[in-house]
Amino acid sequence: MEFMHLQPNISLKPFNTFGIDVPAEYFLELDNGNLLPEITALYQHKHILGGGSNILLTGPVKGLVIHNRLKGITKIKEDDTHVWLMVEAGELWHDLVLYAIDKGWGGIENLALIPGTAGAAPIQNIGAYGVEAREAIESVTYWHWDEKTTITYHNRECKFGYRDSIFKHGLKDKAFITSVLFKLTKQPKFNTSYGAIEQELEELGVTELSVKAIAHAVMNIRKSKLPDPAVIGNAGSFFKNPTITTIKFTELKLQFPTIPSYRVSDSLVKVPAGWLIEQCGWKGYRKNDTGVHEKQALVLVNYGSARGSEIWQLSDEIVLSVKERFGIELEREVQVW
Ligand SMILES: Cc1cc2nc3c(=O)[nH]c(=O)nc-3n(C[C@H](O)[C@H](O)[C@H](O)COP(=O)(O)OP(=O)(O)OC[C@H]3O[C@@H](n4cnc5c(N)ncnc54)[C@H](O)[C@@H]3O)c2cc1C
Structure with a gap:
């Protein structure tokens, strides 16, 4: 099989939010997870890149950099109170949040505007404004480079902690997360415990809480506090x-x-x-x-x-x-x- 998007000697500057200019020996845009077995056989040094918003590149990257472009959000189950979404790892995290708030489904609205991909969210168990991704993650599916097989870990097995999971320890450099199963609620319990959210909701004139209103407040606060990587x-x-x-x-x-x-x-x-x-x-x-x-x-x-x-x-x-x-x-x- 031929890799359509394989390129040698590519600058990673546009692919990391620090804007560090170093080359990758080989660079591949991966939009088909079925290629993973073949990549496993062909390349010894492999590095997975999502949105590049949590990495520091300290020198030229040897081997293959795989830019994760696996896309798709599928509702796989639903009952009176919850909905289960299978999200391919290359989906942008914030796009997932927007999708959920558009439907009125709660659980990840406090995590609006965090850069990067859905597949990277379990790695450091992203968190903000009193909420962590682990609260909405049912399971994580990954390709194991050494075992050469696809494995699904339930929430418990991911060993989530504060900005931490098994993917930073026992499975570091061993797993390509291909999809994440999220369980969102149709009866959201709003978390406005971070003082700034309540103040922002008040300034926005919000009288009735909704996932959309909270996400809106979080986005406003983040924009005013954090430097935009597109600028700096x-x-x-x-x-x-x-x-x-x-x-x-x-x-x-x-x-x-x-x-x-x-x-x-x-x-x-x-x-x-x-x-x-x-x-x-x-x-x-x-x-x-x-x-x-x-x-x-x-x-x-x-x-x-x-x-x-x-x-x-x-x-x-x-x-x-x-x-x-x-x-x-x-x-x-x-x-x-
Ligand atoms: C302005 C700004 C604000 C931020 N705010 C927050 C915040 O509020 N809370 C928070 O928790 N984080 C925050 N972050 C950090 C960052 O957004 C998250 O850690 C995000 O999950 C990183 O996703 P990414 O796709 O960019 O990962 P990358 O930076 O591309 O990768 C990070 C690490 O994960 C590995 N990796 C990526 N995808 C996969 C995969 N599919 N399978 C296996 N390994 C993979 C990479 O190899 C790398 O080691 C912020 C970053 C920025 C720039």
Whole structure:
């Protein structure tokens, strides 16, 4: 079989939201999942690219970069209260959200406007405004490169956690997610617990809650807060919010009385990484074309021609300074190639 869209030596600049200019040895637009067995046999080094909104490219990419273009949303089941949608992995996440809110189906409206593909959503269990994708994911189907077969994992088996799943651990570099089964509700329970949503709904004059109204509010907030990758290269939050023990937090609070926190359990709290980075003086920092966004310290940016290695270097310096000041080790959320 011949791969119609296989190209050698292609710049990945248009395919990653950081806008890093490195070449892929080979590049393939994949719109047919039936080709996966053949790709498995032909290529040793394979890298899967969705929307490129959660990767940092630190150098030329050896082997085959597969741009996921598997498309389709199919309603496979429905009852009085729920609907099940089989979504091919190359569908854009936000298109899925728009599709769901158009029908009035709830569950993912708080995740409006997150860039990238539906197939990447389970990988880091995308989350925003009090909701995580795992709450709506029934199962994930993937092609296993080593086992050479298609496998479906139920929600439990995906081992979802905060920006985490088995696809970042045991199945890292072993799975090509081909589709995701979502279970959405016809009787949405609205989550407006994030203060900003309620305020935005009020400003929009919304008197009756709906999935559409919430998605609208979330989109407005996101547009006002986050830099648009089309204007300035970035991959959203570069670091995860660290989780620390309440004992450690109590010690820090004595030294830094304004330190914010969110309760995770009786013994754990989460601290906003953006606050820690800002306290270390990084907000608005710029060196050549690499920097820390002026409004949101959690977002590292490429002002034009930054190299991935420069952004990596900056992230290393940030990790070190936060560790020195607060004794907290930041973990990167972005996947590094
Ligand atoms: C402006 C901005 C805002 C953001 N806001 C949020 C947010 O609010 N919440 C949040 O959780 N994230 C956020 N992100 C991060 C990002 O949008 C998500 O992580 C998204 O799910 C990445 O999807 P993608 O298709 O772009 O993945 P890519 O960046 O293309 O890939 C990410 C990783 O997943 C792997 N991968 C991709 N597709 C597959 C597949 N089908 N099978 C196996 N592996 C695959 C890739 O190899 C890579 O290692 C934001 C990013 C940006 C730029």
